[in-house]
Amino acid sequence: MTNSVMPTYGRFDVAFTKGEGVWLTDTNGKQYLDALSGIAVCNLGHAHPAVAHAISEQAATLIHTSNLYHIPLQTELADKLTDLSGMEQVFFCNSGAEANEAAIKIARKYGHEQGIDKPVIIVMDNSFHGRTMATLTATGNAKVHAGFEPLVPGFVRVPYNDIDALRMAIGHWPEAVAVMLEPVQGEGGIKIPADDYLADVRDLCTQRKLLMMLDEVQTGIGRTGKMFAFQHTEALLPDVMMLAKGLGNGMPIGACLVAGNAVDILQAGNHGSTFGGNPLACRAALTVLNTIEKDNLLDNVNTISTHIIEGFKQALSKQNDVKEIRSLGFMFGIQLTVPCTELVQIALEKGILINVTANNVVRLLPPLMINIDEANKIVAMVSESIIDFLVSQANENEA
Ligand SMILES: Cc1ncc(COP(=O)(O)O)c(C=O)c1O
Secondary structure (H helix, E strand, C coil), X not given: CCCCCCCCCCCCCCCEEEEEECEEEECCCCEEEECCHHHHCCCCCECCHHHHHHHHHHHCCXXXXXXXXXXXXXXXXXXXXXXXXXCCEEEEECCHHHHHHHHHHHHHHHHHHCCCCCCEEEEECXXXXXXXXXXXXXXXXXXXXXXXXXXCCCEEEECCCCHHHHXXXXXXXXXXXXXXXXXXXXXXXXXXXXXXXXXXXHHHHHHHCCEEEEECCCCCCCCCCCCCHHHHCCCCCCCEEEECHHHHCCCCCEEEEECHHHCCCCCCCCCCCCCCCCHHHHHHHHHHHHHHHHCCHHHHHHHHHHHHHHHXXXXXXXXXXXXXXXXXXXXXXXXXXXXXXXXXXXXXXXXXXXXXXXXXXXXXXXXXXXXXHHHHHHHHHHHHHHHHHHHHHHHHHHC
């Protein structure tokens, strides 16, 4: 099909017209289980009644006024987010990349305030932080950089989950002002660091007065079984935390939260956004956070996550090409020994939406509200897709 949309996405040949809970319906009336939640966005499922009601009521009341004026719903959402996280202040924007841009600006200004003219931000191999110039530079993936050089100066990269490498980089770069990382690398293949890694990063940052900047765009808003993934580590608080995706359940909203040394770095005139934190987006986000609490969705994630992992381990136990099955809450990665991007189409034909990232990791990010029955369907359909794919690969190799 030719059309006038810029061809920036490789799209699957399907379009959806309706969603309800974990289910989507395509233009032919076929139903699909959505085990991806619009890439960790629709954490409450599709057409959630409370979110739909809040958005429609707010749209009929007041959508936008601009940040020239006070926005009570923005203040209410900032208070809710700081209560939930222990952070102190919030800047609102419209996407994950923008939340990260705000963090990068905070880190640079923090450096300048200490007399560092050319501040350096330490970022990770294999990371993903967005597609704007600064966030694609921060991203540890050569494919994301290709064609867009010159990249933004002031970033150095170290291997993820390697505290010695980080210690060395900090020693080597006196201009270092911040460390920016994901608590679990999502696009990078559901990479879960060692239990003590984030605490060790925090210690190094504290010793050297660097900002610890956690990109929770994918891991935040209940995705890992805590409201924010850093809360898996006792007594940890980052200096900066970035959110987007699940915060609005599909209503575009991002947030950059600060605590400790990052508080009050950005002052009037330093940063802004026309749409950021408008009444409509804030009302949606408040409803999302309240619903996660009211419906005990974190408990649901923790219970069902274990059930799903056990299900996969049983269903795939005889598959030698399944290298590892891992998860933190509802971020699941099933790593194969072979590249498996074709699996997405196989699963789509069976009626389930999944993703393959890092070439050989099946990634599942189901909505937080699924029940046991829906979880069992996900395990059965994904396992069947993986087995069909591996059998077809084996047959091709024999032929
Ligand atoms: C960890 C992380 N950071 C940032 C982004 C970019 O978010 P957005 O696409 O909303 O700009 C993503 C998107 O996948 C992400 O996973």
